[in-house]
Amino acid sequence: MTTETKVSICLPTYQRPDLIVQCLDSCLSQTYPNIEVLIGDDSKDDRTKALIETRYANEPRIRYRKHEPSLKQPRNIASLFARATGDKIVLIHDDDYLAHDCVDRLLRAWTLSPGIDVAFGDQYEVDEAGKIDIEGSARLNVAYFRTAAAQGLQRLPGRTGVIQMLPNNGWMANADLVKRISYKERYGLGCEYVFGTEVCLAARGVYYLKEYVSYYRKTGVSITTATRASLGAATMLAYDFLVHLALPPPLEPARRIALRRMVPIVVSIYSKNGAPLRALRVALTHLYAYRYGLDRRLYFHLARIAVASLKPSHGVPQRAD
Structure with a gap:
């Protein structure tokens, strides 16, 4: 060069x-x-x-x-x-x-x-x-x-x-x-x-x-x-992009690698922002992100989801996505 x-x-x-x-x-x-x-x-x-x-x-x-x-x-x-x-x-x-x-x-x-x-x-x-x-x-x-x-x-x-x-x-x-x-x-x-x-x-x-x-x-x-705990956090937007992204079969393992990093963050943010059903859906859809129950973060997040579900909704649509 x-x-x-x-x-x-x-x-x-x-x-x-x-x-x-x-x-x-x-x-x-x-x-x-x-x-x-x-x-x-x-x-x-x-x-x-x-x-x-x-x-x-x-x-x-x-x-x-x-x-x-x-x-x-x-x-x-x-x-x-x-x-x-x-x-x-x-x-x-x-x-x-x-x-x-x-x-x-x-x-x-x-x-x-x-x-x-x-x-x-x-x-x-x-x-x-x-x-x-x-x-x-x-x-x-x-x-x-x-x-x-x-x-x-x-x-x-x-x-x-x-x-x-x-x-x-x-x-x-x-x-x-x-x-x-x-x-x-x-x-x-x-x-x-x-x-x-x-x-x-x-x-x-x-x-x-x-x-x-x-x-x-x-x-x-x-x-x-400043925004990492909000629904507009970078990880939330990256997650939504990645789960809907069309990838060739050889790149599907890469998607799972990326989602292992993102999913616990997404679950935590949803549960903190009055969307426990969304949090639960994401966690259960991607259990591999929690090593199928071997990661103790799963139980911490499930507890947080349970607490959040008892609180009044703050207007976040409880879409099951």
């Missing part, structure tokens, strides 16, 4: 001027020179705009746009993809950041396997101050099936997205594929999972590098954290 290949780094941001500097500096300090950095700012105030106009006033690689009114996450990211002029696209969120040679490393996947459409690597897990948690990083990647045994060209590209092996950002993909799939507003906070699944299902090839290429920051203030 030569420097003729242009890479567009897409950076959505919302109310994080204190964190975006580290993210943006990580993009601009890439060892690979032929890049552009597109920023989509959904912030309610002008702090990020002022920062860009002062700190990065003489940086020609930055293409900044302030959204008034804000677009919200799916449309913001979709607009960044649409604006990208590069051959490849990298996505990085404003509270995360890239390794200094991330672009170089990910581009190397096309040298190793020229027919691919998507490449990704491991993520470091860091705290709010940016301190790396080495053990936490190892657990994070193992939890999402990023292991030494899995490195290289993926035998079933679609599986990579279904089981969430593809990270939510820090990946690289051919721009034409990314623009064609894009983020979809109708999936709300589940748009990340939907995009990852759809882009891998459509990809000719997906390559996993067993190398750290990005940093994932654990923060206590994010849209996902």
Whole structure:
């Protein structure tokens, strides 16, 4: 891969001027020179705009746009993809950041396997101050099936997205594929999972590098954290998408792997939000997610469902789905 290949780094941001500097500096300090950095700012105030106009006033690689009114996450990211002029696209969120040679490393996947459409690597897990948690990083990647045994060209590209092996950002993909799939507003906070699944299902090839290429920051203030116990939580929307998704037979085991992670969360959220019958239906439909009764979470959730069923309904339709 030569420097003729242009890479567009897409950076959505919302109310994080204190964190975006580290993210943006990580993009601009890439060892690979032929890049552009597109920023989509959904912030309610002008702090990020002022920062860009002062700190990065003489940086020609930055293409900044302030959204008034804000677009919200799916449309913001979709607009960044649409604006990208590069051959490849990298996505990085404003509270995360890239390794200094991330672009170089990910581009190397096309040298190793020229027919691919998507490449990704491991993520470091860091705290709010940016301190790396080495053990936490190892657990994070193992939890999402990023292991030494899995490195290289993926035998079933679609599986990579279904089981969430593809990270939510820090990946690289051919721009034409990314623009064609894009983020979809109708999936709300589940748009990340939907995009990852759809882009891998459509990809000719997906390559996993067993190398750290990005940093994932654990923060206590994010849209996902604030809504994780609500019916609009990302997992709820991802679950609804996945159970209705048509998959070829070889990918059915991947669906079960993904649902093992999602189902206990979905059951818990339904029971907390006045929908015990839905919670029970989901639990009984996917008993394998509880190891057919060997997982003690099943009994905890059944108890919670029983308690919730005795409380007055809060208006959530008790659909048996």
